[in-house]
Amino acid sequence: xxxxxxxxxxxxxxxxxxxxxxxxxxxxxxxxxxxxxxxxxxxxxxxxxxxxxxxxxxxxxxxxxxxxxxxxxxxxxxxxxxxxxxxxxxxxxxxxxxxxxxxxxxxxxxxxxxxxxxxxxxxxxxxxxxxxxxxxxxxxxxxxxxxxxxxxxxxxxxxxxxxxxxxxxxxxxxxxxxxxxxxxxxxxxxxx
Amino acid sequence: xxxxxxxxxxxxxxxxxxxxxxxxxxxxxxxxxxxxxxxxxxxxxxxxxxxxxxxxxxxxxxxxxxxxxxxxxxxxxxxxxxxxxxxxxxxxxxxxxxxxxxxxxxxxxxxxxxxxxxxxxxxxxxxxxxxxxxxxxxxxxxxxxxxxxxxxxxxxxxxxxxxxxxxxxxxxxx
Numbered sequence: 001x002x003x004x005x006x007x008x009x010x011x012x013x014x015x016x017x018x019x020x021x022x023x024x025x026x027x028x029x030x031x032x033x034x035x036x037x038x039x040x041x042x043x044x045x046x047x048x049x050x051x052x053x054x055x056x057x058x059x060x061x062x063x064x065x066x067x068x069x070x071x072x073x074x075x076x077x078x079x080x081x082x083x084x085x086x087x088x089x090x091x092x093x094x095x096x097x098x099x100x101x102x103x104x105x106x107x108x109x110x111x112x113x114x115x116x117x118x119x120x121x122x123x124x125x126x127x128x129x130x131x132x133x134x135x136x137x138x139x140x141x142x143x144x145x146x147x148x149x150x151x152x153x154x155x156x157x158x159x160x161x162x163x164x165x166x167x168x169x170x171x172x173x174x175x176x177x178x179x180x181x182x183x184x185x186x187x188x189x190x191x192x
Numbered sequence: 193x194x195x196x197x198x199x200x201x202x203x204x205x206x207x208x209x210x211x212x213x214x215x216x217x218x219x220x221x222x223x224x225x226x227x228x229x230x231x232x233x234x235x236x237x238x239x240x241x242x243x244x245x246x247x248x249x250x251x252x253x254x255x256x257x258x259x260x261x262x263x264x265x266x267x268x269x270x271x272x273x274x275x276x277x278x279x280x281x282x283x284x285x286x287x288x289x290x291x292x293x294x295x296x297x298x299x300x301x302x303x304x305x306x307x308x309x310x311x312x313x314x315x316x317x318x319x320x321x322x323x324x325x326x327x328x329x330x331x332x333x334x335x336x337x338x339x340x341x342x343x344x345x346x347x348x349x350x351x352x353x354x355x356x357x358x359x360x361x362x363x364x365x366x
Contacts (some may be wrong), residue, residue, distance in 0.1 A: 021256070042259060047282040053249040054282075057256020057264060060217060060240045065260075081245030082252075088243055175286030179259065187261050 002137070004161035005030045006098050008070065010141045011097055011148060015068065019058060019186065023051030023071035026166035027099060029061045033167030039185040043171045043180055049079035052096060056086050059094040062186060068148070073100040073114040073152050076166050080123055086154055087128030095148050096156040098128075100165050109163065124156040131155035154177065198243040203228035206293075206338050211240045217242060217257040217264035219250035225295030225361045227265040229302070240328065245339075250291035251279035255288050257293060263346065266292040270311045273318060273353075280321035281328035283351045290323070290351035291341055301363030329359045 008030045012020075020041040022031035028043040035041045044051060055069035076083075076098050086094065102115030114120050121134045130153035135144045144157045172178055207229050218233035219242040220226060233241035248268035257264035268276075278306015279328075283290045297304070304363045311350060315325050326341055328334040334356060341352040 001360075013358075019260075044282075046285065047279055049248070050252045050279055050282055053244075053252025054256040054259065056242070056249075057217060057253035057262075058260045059256075060242070060253075061257045061260025061262035078244070079249065082249050085244050085249050089240070125264075132229070175282075179286040179288060183259050183261065186259065190261065190333065 001162035002135070002141070002159065004101060004164060005033065007135070007159050007161055008097070008099060009034050011144060011159070012068075013101050013145065015148065016118070018068050019049050019062070019064045019182075020060065020068045020070060020161075021055040023069075023075040025072060025075070026047055026101070027051070027070045027072050027075070028171055030099070030168055031165040032171045033169045037172070039134075039181040040101050042182045045171060045173050048075050051075060052079065052082040052086065055096070056082070056089060056091065056096060059091040060089065061122070063091070063093055064184055065186070066151075066187070067091075067095070069094070069096045071096070071098055072105070073098060073102060073120060074104045074112050077112055077114065080127075081129035083124050083129055083156070087130075089157075090130065090154050092152055092154070093103060094154045096154070097148075098156065098158045099161050100158055110144075120157045120189060121156070126159070129154055129156045133157050135159045202334050205234070205335045207232045209335055209339050211236070211239070213339075213346065216261045216262050218267060219244055219264060220267035221247050221250065221269070221272050223267070223269040224297050225269065225356060226248065226293070229267055229293070230234045234357070247275040248279040250292075251276050251282065251290070254290060255282055255286070258288055265269060265290075268292060269295045270297050270314045270355075271307070273312050277317055277321060280318075280323060281308065284322040287349065288351065289344045289345040290348045291303040292353045293338065293356065294353050295356045295361055296358050299358040299363075300348075301358055303363060306321050318353050323353050325353045325355055327355045327357055329357050331360065334360055
C-alpha cells in the first residue's frame, strides 16, 4: 500500500505554480512539509469539511491559476455534498486530491465508512465530477500525475494510502497570517 | 404598481449595489425571498452564481473568493444560518471579511411554528460567532443597509449579516 506523504509528494511534483488548499489534519501537515511552508498553501487546522468549498471559491476567482485541494476521506465525507456543488460549476482549473487512509487520524484512528463500504470515487462520479481516478500503486500514481497536469474539467484523485503518520511538522496556526500571506501571494502573482 | 414590481425594484437596487461594490461571486441556497438576486446573478455573465447544497459551503466559497482577490456574498434564509456556525470559525479565526444576506423566518407575522426556533436563534448565534447583524425592515432601509454592510466588510474588514425581516419581505400566509 502507498505511504501517504511519499504518494502526495509524487502527485505534487512539478506543481510549484499551483495554489493549494489543504484540509485539517494529515493533509495540511503533509502539504506544509511538501511545499516547505510556502505562502501558496493555505493549510488549515480546523473547520472540518471546508477545504473543498474554499478551493471552489478560489478556483472561480482565479481561472488563470491552477488550484489543488488536498483533503482526507474523513473530511470529504463530512461535506460530501460539496462534490455536487463543485461539479455544477466544473471549474477547469480545480483538482481535488483525497488521501484516503480509511480512518479519522486526529481522533484516535476510528474507521471511516470509506474504509469498508463507501466508494468516494463513485460518489464523486455520481455527483458529476467529470474526471475521477482511484490510485492504489506507483503506476497509477504516475497516471494521476498526468490528470493533474492536464487542464480541463474538475478532476478528483482518490489515493488509497496506508494508515500511518503524516509528516511530523508543526504547521502555522495563525489563521489571519495564513490568509493574508496567501492572498498577497495571489495578488502579487497577478501584477507580475 | 403591483406588489411584485415593488419587490423587484428594491431587490434590483440591492443587486446593483452589490455589483457596483465589486461583488462577483454569489453563493446561495435557494430562497423565495432571494429569488430576484439569484436570478440576476444567474443571468449576469460577469459573476459566478454558485448553488450550494448547504449554507456552510457558501461560507467556504466566499472565503475562497477572498483568497483569490474577489468579493463574494452568501445568500441564505434564516434556517441556513444554523448550518453555517462552525464554518464561521474560519471567518473569525482567519479574519476574513464576510458578507451574508439573510431572509428571515420565525419573525414578524410568522405563521409556521416550525420556523421559530432557528429564526429566533439567528441573531444570538451570529453574535456568538463574531458576525455583526444589521436588520432591514423597509425597502429603502434594505438598500441602505446592504450599502453600509459592504463598507463594513470591504473597507472595515468585518463579517456582517444583513437580515431582511419579514416586515420587509412579508410573512407567508398559511
